[in-house]
Amino acid sequence: MADNRIIIEGSGRHIHLSQTDLEALFGTGFELVAKKYLSQPGEFASESRVDVVGPKGTIQGVGILGPTRAQTQVELSYTDARILGINAPIRESGNLAGSAPCALVGPAGKVDLAEGAIIAKRHIHFTPEDAEKFGVVDKEIVQVITDGDRALIFDEVVVRVSPKYATYMHVDYDEINAAALFGEVTGIVKKK
Amino acid sequence: MADNRIIIEGSGRHIHLSQTDLEALFGTGFELVAKKYLSQPGEFASESRVDVVGPKGTIQGVGILGPTRAQTQVELSYTDARILGINAPIRESGNLAGSAPCALVGPAGKVDLAEGAIIAKRHIHFTPEDAEKFGVVDKEIVQVITDGDRALIFDEVVVRVSPKYATYMHVDYDEINAAALFGEVTGIVKKK
Numbered sequence: 001m002a003d004n005r006i007i008i009e010g011s012g013r014h015i016h017l018s019q020t021d022l023e024a025l026f027g028t029g030f031e032l033v034a035k036k037y038l039s040q041p042g043e044f045a046s047e048s049r050v051d052v053v054g055p056k057g058t059i060q061g062v063g064i065l066g067p068t069r070a071q072t073q074v075e076l077s078y079t080d081a082r083i084l085g086i087n088a089p090i091r092e093s094g095n096l097a098g099s100a101p102c103a104l105v106g107p108a109g110k111v112d113l114a115e116g117a118i119i120a121k122r123h124i125h126f127t128p129e130d131a132e133k134f135g136v137v138d139k140e141i142v143q144v145i146t147d148g149d150r151a152l153i154f155d156e157v158v159v160r161v162s163p164k165y166a167t168y169m170h171v172d173y174d175e176i177n178a179a180a181l182f183g184e185v186t187g188i189v190k191k192k
Numbered sequence: 193m194a195d196n197r198i199i200i201e202g203s204g205r206h207i208h209l210s211q212t213d214l215e216a217l218f219g220t221g222f223e224l225v226a227k228k229y230l231s232q233p234g235e236f237a238s239e240s241r242v243d244v245v246g247p248k249g250t251i252q253g254v255g256i257l258g259p260t261r262a263q264t265q266v267e268l269s270y271t272d273a274r275i276l277g278i279n280a281p282i283r284e285s286g287n288l289a290g291s292a293p294c295a296l297v298g299p300a301g302k303v304d305l306a307e308g309a310i311i312a313k314r315h316i317h318f319t320p321e322d323a324e325k326f327g328v329v330d331k332e333i334v335q336v337i338t339d340g341d342r343a344l345i346f347d348e349v350v351v352r353v354s355p356k357y358a359t360y361m362h363v364d365y366d367e368i369n370a371a372a373l374f375g376e377v378t379g380i381v382k383k384k
Contacts, residue, residue, distance in 0.1 A: 003209050078372070120343070121341065143345075150282060153335075174271075174369035174370045177271055178370030178371070179370070
C-alpha cells in the first residue's frame with residue numbers, strides 16, 4: 001500500500017459459534033468444514049448454516065464462520081435486526097454483555113441465546129507493521145474517506161491491531177450500500 | 193434553526209406515478225387519496241400500493257406518493273434493487289433517462305416500465321430563505337456531518353432550492369442504517 005489506503009470489505013450477516021452451541025445445533029462431535037478462507041488469517045466460511053429467529057421474524061440459512069470461539073456471536077445489520085424484531089446494539093466483536101437475545105435453529109437442535117446478537121462497529125484490522133506505517137494504534141478512532149456517487153467519510157472507525165490480522169476494513173452491507181462500495185474498493189485512512 | 197443544522201429524514205421505497213400509469217394500475221378515473229401529508233408541501237403518502245417486479249424478485253405493497261407526476265419514478269434502496277435483480281442507478285429525482293426497468297402490478301393491470309427505477313441521490317430540500325441563511329445555492333454539493341455510534345460525514349449531498357420546498361435532508365434506509373440515524377435526527381451542513 002503506497003499511500004494510506006486500505007481495502008474495504010463488506011461483512012454479510014454471519015455467526016461465530018461456541019463449541020457447545022455448535023454441538024447443540026449440529027450434534028455431538030460435529031466439526032465445521034471450511035468452504036472458503038477469508039481475509040483474516042485462519043478465519044473461514046463453513047458449509048454449515050442455521051436459522052436465526054427473533055420475536056418478529058426468522059432469517060433462514062445464516063452462514064457460520066469458523067473456527068469456533070469462546071462465546072457465540074451473531075453479527076447482523078440493522079436491516080436484519082428489524083426483520084427479526086430485536087434491538088441489537090453497535091458493538092465491537094467479543095463485547096457481548098447485554099447484547100440482544102435471539103434463537104438459533106439447526107438440524108440437531110435449538111439454542112436460545114440470552115445475549116450475543118450485535119451490529120458490528122465499523123473497524124479496521126491492522127497488522128502491527130501496517131499500523132506503524134499508518135501511524136495508528138490499537139483502539140484508536142479514525143476516519144475513512146471513500147469516493148464515488150455516494151462518497152462519504154466514515155467516522156467512528158475503530159483500529160484493531162494484532163499480528164494475527166491482515167489489514168482490511170470491515171463494514172456491513174447497510175454501510176456498503178450507503179457508500180455504494182461495490183467490487184474491489186479502498187478508502188483513505190485519516191487521523192482525527 | 194440556530195446553527196447550520198438540518199433535519200434528516202429517511203425515505204423508504206416509494207413510487208411516483210404518472211396519471212396514465214395510475215389509471216392503468218387502478219382503473220380509469222382513479223384518483224389517489226392522501227393518507228398522510230409529508231414534509232414537502234403538498235406531497236402525500238396515499239392509501240394505494242402496488243407490487244414492484246424485477247427479473248429476480250418482487251417487492252409487494254410499495255406505497256404510492258401523490259400527487260401524480262409527469263413520469264413514473266420508482267425510488268428504491270440498493271437492498272431493494274438487489275431483491276428485484278435490477279441495476280438501478282444513483283440519480284436525482286426526475287433524471288430518469290436510461291434508469292432501470294421494472295414492472296408494476298396493481299389491482300386493475302400491469303405496467304412495464306422501460307425506465308424509471310432509481311436510487312435517489314442524497315439531497316437537501318431548501319427553502320430560498322434557508323438556502324440564503326446556510327449560504328448554499330441550488331445544485332451545490334455539500335457535506336453533512338452526523339454524530340453517534342455510527343457517526344459519518346455524508347459527502348455528495350445535492351442542494352435543491354425551491355419556494356415549494358420545506359428544509360429537510362432526505363436519505364434512504366441503507367443510509368439511515370449505516371449512520372444509525374433513528375428517531376428525530378439532525379446533521380450539520382458543511383460547505384466543501
